[in-house]
Amino acid sequence: MSSLSNKIVSSLKTIIKSEEFTPLHAPIFEGNEIKYVTDCIESNFVSSVGEYVNRFEKDLATFTGVKHAIVAVNGTAALHISLLLSDVKRDDEVLIPAMTFIATANAVSYIGATPHFIDVEERTLGVDSDKLEDYLNSITEIRDGVCYNKNSNRVIKAIVPMHTFGHPVDMDKLNIVANKFNITVIEDAAESLGSFYKGKHTGNQSKIAALSFNGNKIITTGGGGAILTNDDKLAKKAKIITTTAKIPHRWNYNHSMIAYNYRMPALNAALGVAQLEKLPEFIKIKRELALKYKELFKDFTELKFYEEPSYAKSNYWLNVIILDKDFKNERDNILDATNSNGLMTRPVWALLNKQSMFKDMPSMNLDISNSLEKRVINIPSGAWL
Numbered sequence: 001m002s003s004l005s006n007k008i009v010s011s012l013k014t015i016i017k018s019e020e021f022t023p024l025h026a027p028i029f030e031g032n033e034i035k036y037v038t039d040c041i042e043s044n045f046v047s048s049v050g051e052y053v054n055r056f057e058k059d060l061a062t063f064t065g066v067k068h069a070i071v072a073v074n075g076t077a078a079l080h081i082s083l084l085l086s087d088v089k090r091d092d093e094v095l096i097p098a099m100t101f102i103a104t105a106n107a108v109s110y111i112g113a114t115p116h117f118i119d120v121e122e123r124t125l126g127v128d129s130d131k132l133e134d135y136l137n138s139i140t141e142i143r144d145g146v147c148y149n150k151n152s153n154r155v156i157k158a159i160v161p162m163h164t165f166g167h168p169v170d171m172d173k174l175n176i177v178a179n180k181f182n183i184t185v186i187e188d189a190a191e192s193l194g195s196f197y198k199g200k201h202t203g204n205q206s207k208i209a210a211l212s213f214n215g216n217k218i219i220t221t222g223g224g225g226a227i228l229t230n231d232d233k234l235a236k237k238a239k240i241i242t243t244t245a246k247i248p249h250r251w252n253y254n255h256s257m258i259a260y261n262y263r264m265p266a267l268n269a270a271l272g273v274a275q276l277e278k279l280p281e282f283i284k285i286k287r288e289l290a291l292k293y294k295e296l297f298k299d300f301t302e303l304k305f306y307e308e309p310s311y312a313k314s315n316y317w318l319n320v321i322i323l324d325k326d327f328k329n330e331r332d333n334i335l336d337a338t339n340s341n342g343l344m345t346r347p348v349w350a351l352l353n354k355q356s357m358f359k360d361m362p363s364m365n366l367d368i369s370n371s372l373e374k375r376v377i378n379i380p381s382g383a384w385l
C-alpha cells in the first residue's frame, strides 16, 4: 500500500467503525415499509390499481414542491418519457454530460435521437454553462427559432443536466444559455431527491424532470422512478403515456396511441410511501456524515473532500473525494486499499463517449470530464454510518 492509500484507510476507519464490509450505499427499512407493503398485499391491489400509487405521487409532489409527480417503473423510463414529452424526436440531438450514468444516454437513444456529449465543471460536477455557451456559439445556427448543429445539420432539441451525486447544477445560468439557443431543459434528478437549488427542490428548475428509486438511491422502491412537472397538461400526458393510453371505460379496451407499460406497481409504491417518510431523517444523517468527512480530510493536501456548491443544499447521496492532479496515479492504489480493508469505494463512471455504442457520437472538448474521470472516488455514504 502507498502511504496515501494507507492514510486514507486509517482515516476512514476513525469514522467507520464497523468490522463488516461497508458498502457505498444501502437501503434502510426501519419505518413503515413492512406495514405498508403488507397492507398493500392484504388489499389484493398490488399492481396497476391501488391507493398507494396515488398516495406516493401526492407525497412526492408535496415533498419536492413540484405540482405533479407521475411514478414509473424506473428512472430510465421516467427519463425516456420526459424526453418524449419535451418533443424530442428521432434524429434530434440531445446535449448530455459525458460524466453521467449510462441511463441518461440510453433514454436519448430509445427515441432514436443522438446523445451529444458536453463537459462538466469541477466546482459543481455538473454542466459547465460558460463552456457550453461558447461551444454552441461556434457550432450552432438558429433557423426559424430552431437550433441546428451546423456540423451535423441536425436539430439540437434538448439538454439534460444531471445533478451529480446529489449536487445541483447551476440551473439559473444553464437556463439562460438554453433559452438563448431555444433548447429545452430536462433535469436528470435521479440522484438529487432531497437536494435544493437556491431554496427550491431540484426538478423545479425545468419543465420536466426525472427521479429514480433504484436500490442504491437515497430512497428506494426496489426499482422505480418518477416524472416531475409543474405543467398540468404534461402531467396528464405523462400519466397516459406510462399506462398504455387506455381510454377509461367500464369494460372496453380502447387505446388512444401506442404508449408504454411503464406504470409503477402499487407494491413498489407502498414501499416508496414508507421510504419517503424517512427521507428527511436520511438527509439529516447524510449531511452530518458529510461534515465529518469534511473535517477528516481538511488537512489532506493530496485531495479534497467535495462540498456542495454555495447556492445548494445537497442530499450528499454519494460522498466524493477528488484527488489533486499530481496524485491521480494513486487512484487505483486507493481503490485497492480501501476495498481490501472492508471499505467500499468506487471510481466515477467511465465517460459515456468512451462506451462502444456512443464512441462516434458528437462531443465537445471534454478536458474537465477526462481529468475528473481519473481523480474522483466515491466513499461510503449510507445513512446508517
Ligand SMILES: *Cc1c(COP(=O)(O)O)cnc(C)c1O
Pocket: 074, 075, 076, 077, 079, 100, 101, 103, 104, 162, 188, 190, 191, 211, 212, 213, 214, 224, 225
Ligand atoms: C440511477 C440513475 C438513473 C435512473 O436509473 P434507474 O436504475 O433506471 O432507476 C438515471 N440517471 C442517473 C444519473 C442515475 O444515477
